[in-house]
Amino acid sequence: MNLLDLVIPPAYAEGSELAGAGSLGGLPFLLVMFVLMYFLLIRPQQKRAKEHKTLLSELKKGDEVVTNGGVIGKVISVDESFAELEIAKDVVVKVQKQGINQKLPKGSAKI
Structure with missing residues (x-):
């Protein structure tokens, strides 16, 4: 065999x-x-x-996160499906929560 x-x-x-x-x-x-x-x-x-x-x-306000696209930002607000991230001074983008990849330690994002 x-x-x-x-x-x-x-x-x-x-x-x-x-x-x-x-x-x-x-x-x-x-x-x-x-x-x-x-x-x-x-x-x-x-x-x-x-x-x-x-x-x-x-996920809560003040967390620093990275999106699937590599954008680093600070969470400004969170609701059921979306989160608003501040990616630069006075620049806020709205992303789907599913598009958030990981949470960073506090102070990692220099915004």
Whole structure:
């Protein structure tokens, strides 16, 4: 038996005694692949989504943030869907809360 037999089961003649032995050959491989995909892709993505949702729910006036586009600003006001950021002196932009990527430590933004 070689490694390729786990992916592609060998074809046996109809009357052969080994014909029924390979019927579950691919199932363990599929299960291992699903578990691997879960721990390498799905679980970390869910963790990042939960952290981002927490960040957006805790957003308040005075926080310094970075948007997805790389704009750094200080939060002036927050409502359900939008936040107003001051990106320079007397320059205020309105962005969607989903567009905010991360929160910076206090004093990072020199506005």
